Amino acid sequence: MIIEPKSIAFLYSYKCNFSCPHCSINAGPWHSEVLPLDVVTRVLEEAYYISSIQLIVTTGGEPTLFPDHLRGLVKRASELSFITRVVTNAWWASTYEKARAFLDELKSLGLDELNISYDDFHDVFLRRYGGFNNVVNAAKAAVDLGIRVAIATIRGKRSLITAKWLRERLREVGLEDKVYILEDYLSPTSRAMSLFDDAVVNVGGLGCSDAGVNISVHPNGDVAFCCGHIINDGESSWFTRVGNVYRERLVDIVKRMRSNVLIWYIRLVGPHRLVWRFNEEEKVYHICHACHLLATKYWDRLVELAQRKEEWAKELVDYIKSGKYISDLQSESYVLRSERA
Numbered sequence: 001m002i003i004e005p006k007s008i009a010f011l012y013s014y015k016c017n018f019s020c021p022h023c024s025i026n027a028g029p030w031h032s033e034v035l036p037l038d039v040v041t042r043v044l045e046e047a048y049y050i051s052s053i054q055l056i057v058t059t060g061g062e063p064t065l066f067p068d069h070l071r072g073l074v075k076r077a078s079e080l081s082f083i084t085r086v087v088t089n090a091w092w093a094s095t096y097e098k099a100r101a102f103l104d105e106l107k108s109l110g111l112d113e114l115n116i117s118y119d120d121f122h123d124v125f126l127r128r129y130g131g132f133n134n135v136v137n138a139a140k141a142a143v144d145l146g147i148r149v150a151i152a153t154i155r156g157k158r159s160l161i162t163a164k165w166l167r168e169r170l171r172e173v174g175l176e177d178k179v180y181i182l183e184d185y186l187s188p189t190s191r192a193m194s195l196f197d198d199a200v201v202n203v204g205g206l207g208c209s210d211a212g213v214n215i216s217v218h219p220n221g222d223v224a225f226c227c228g229h230i231i232n233d234g235e236s237s238w239f240t241r242v243g244n245v246y247r248e249r250l251v252d253i254v255k256r257m258r259s260n261v262l263i264w265y266i267r268l269v270g271p272h273r274l275v276w277r278f279n280e281e282e283k284v285y286h287i288c289h290a291c292h293l294l295a296t297k298y299w300d301r302l303v304e305l306a307q308r309k310e311e312w313a314k315e316l317v318d319y320i321k322s323g324k325y326i327s328d329l330q331s332e333s334y335v336l337r338s339e340r341a
Contacts, residue, residue: 003212003258003267004052009059009087009227011218012040012069016062018089018125022154024190024229024288027061033219037072039245043217044073046250048080057115059087064102071109078110085113087152089122093138094130100141107145114142115182119153120161136173143178150180156198187286190233199285203272208287211267212257221246223253225263229288230295239295262306266291274302 011025012035019028047053056077063070063086070086077084086106093099103114118126118135126134135151142149151170155162163183170176185202188195208226216228224231224240231237242260243253257263265274271290275282278301284290294302 003264005050005213005215005254005257006052007055007057007214008043008047008053009057009214009216010035010040010043010063010073011060011216011228012037012058012063012073013066013219014061014232015065016060016089017065017091018062018122020121020125022119022121022156022186022192022195024187024192025061025232026191031061031219034066034069035217035219035221037069039221040069040073040217041076043245043250044076044080044082047082050251050254054083055085056082057085057087062089062091064088064092071106074106074111075109078112083112084110085115086111087115087117088138089126090116090118090134090138091126091129093134093141096137096141099134099137100144103138103141103145103147107147111147113148113150114138115150115152117152117154118161118166119155120159121154123161132169136169136175139170139175139179140173143175148180149178150182152182152184154184154186155200156186156195157200158198185286187229187288189230189236189286189288189292196285199289201283201285203270203284203287203290207268207270208266208291212260212263213267215242215254215257217245220244223250225257225260226291227288230292233292236292236295239291274298274305277305278302 013031013033014025014027015031016027017029044056058070058073074084092102116135116138123131139149151166153161153163153166163181166181167176170179186192186195186199188199210226212225214227216224218228218231221244222231222241223243223245225242226240228240231240242257270287271294272284272287275284275290275293275298278298282293
């Protein structure tokens with residue numbers, strides 16, 4: 001069995017017009033770094049030769065703040081027959097007409113999917129542009145244009161905007177059967193460490209569905225073996241890095257990633273299981289929080305364990321031999337997935 005990447009998320013800048021307190025990559029208006037469009041295009045063209053990759057995501061930061069990058073990435077990815085997705089806070093959708101015009105151009109370039117980030121944390125900033133009406137305008141315009149739509153929401157203990165709340169609001173505007181809702185829980189990593197009191201313990205028994213499967217490319221060229229939620233954390237950012245597109249080809253980075261047994265373990269068994277192997281009393285709030293703990297609090301223990309691979313590699317082998325990983329993988333999809341509204 002080989003871990004095969006299915007998608008690449010391009011975070012070509014951390015610049016964002018919002019500065020949400022739960023943002024694990026520390027995005028905000030103060031950022032100015034941008035991965036050049038020619039580098040983005042080159043990596044896309046290298047990805048074409050990795051047959052397992054089928055989805056290209058543009059995210060950030062707020063990717064719509066860089067229209068040339070956004071248009072160029074969507075167009076070239078579509079030309080290469082990738083499925084394309086844009087993740088956005090919908091600040092640009094203050095009216096239906098504006099949302100439609102904006103998405104119509106992207107649709108003509110090859111946009112397939114729109115993922116709108118909206119929750120209590122985003123709402124504070126989105127109110128400056130129109131609030132939840134922006135979400136409705138963007139979703140309606142996308143549906144009318146034949147673009148698949150999801151609303152992704154992050155939930156804390158005190159959240160008012162939840163998947164249930166979104167379902168009710170979407171029902172009121174006739175979008176109940178046309179929009180997916182993706183709900184995740186707050187990960188107290190990076191800037192979100194200030195929100196520990198609002199975090200909910202939410203770690204299941206399975207491994208990380210992103211590790212080695214949904215890789216990410218960052219403004220400085222770094223590639224993370226996952227969605228990259230700790231890539232900007234001062235203490236643990238190095239942990240998920242597997243290469244840099246300025247120094248090597250994507251195919252070489254992926255080849256090295258495939259042979260990394262630790263990534264296999266995180267993917268199939270879970271980083272939280274390693275944390276609990278070192279301290280069964282440790283409270284793990286989120287699977288990304290588990291990787292942060294491994295990279296900081298338990299790194300010395302992890303290094304020691306790596307010298308005795310038989311103690312944990314057997315668990316991984318038994319999991320693979322059981323065939324359970326096959327049903328776990330089959331339950332995933334590189335297109336939008338989750339409950340409909």
